[in-house]
Amino acid sequence: MRIQVVPLIVLFSVSLYAAPSGETLFQGNCVTCHDHTKTLSAPSIKEIQARYKSVFHTKEAFVSFAVRWLNAPEAKSAILQDAVKKFELMPTIGVDQESLKAIAEFLYDGSS
Numbered sequence: 387m388r389i390q391v392v393p394l395i396v397l398f399s400v401s402l403y404a405a406p407s408g409e410t411l412f413q414g415n416c417v418t419c420h421d422h423t424k425t426l427s428a429p430s431i432k433e434i435q436a437r438y439k440s441v442f443h444t445k446e447a448f449v450s451f452a453v454r455w456l457n458a459p460e461a462k463s464a465i466l467q468d469a470v471k472k473f474e475l476m477p478t479i480g481v482d483q484e485s486l487k488a489i490a491e492f493l494y495d496g497s498s
Contacts, residue, residue, distance in 0.1 A: 405484065408492025415479050416489065428476065429469045434493055437465055445494050452490035453483065 406414075412431075419428035429437075442448035455463060459476045470476075481489075 405488065408488035408490075408495075411481065411485050411489050412492050415481060415485075419476075428473050429466055431493060431496070434466065435496055438493070441465055445491070448494045449487060449490040452493060453486045456486045456490065457483065 412420075419426060420431060420434070422431050424430055425433065438448050438452065442451055451465075455465075456476075456479060459478060461467075461470050461475050464470045464475070479486075
């Protein structure tokens with residue numbers, strides 16, 4: 387009887403290199419300032435989601451703008467101008483484009 391070990395090794399290897407979820411990336415990079423529902427030192431996810439969705443009516447437009455803005459935040463193009471005035475401009479978080487997209491998709495879809 388021959389046991390096939392190769393598929394299990396391949397499956398295990400793929401799971402080790404799977405990209406982190408948007409929520410995981412958010413928890414690792416953003417949650418210090420952005421809570422799910424409360425305003426801390428920056429707007430909550432719920433507030434960001436509501437304001438962005440009022441401007442961008444599709445997920446694609448929301449995510450596209452958020453990725454560009456998170457990559458290089460600037461006050462003049464901020465959707466939450468009041469937050470910039472209150473908390474100052476968000477710093478660049480220094481993650482790759484794929485991670486920014488995952489974070490933006492998480493912001494669009496909401497949180498638990």
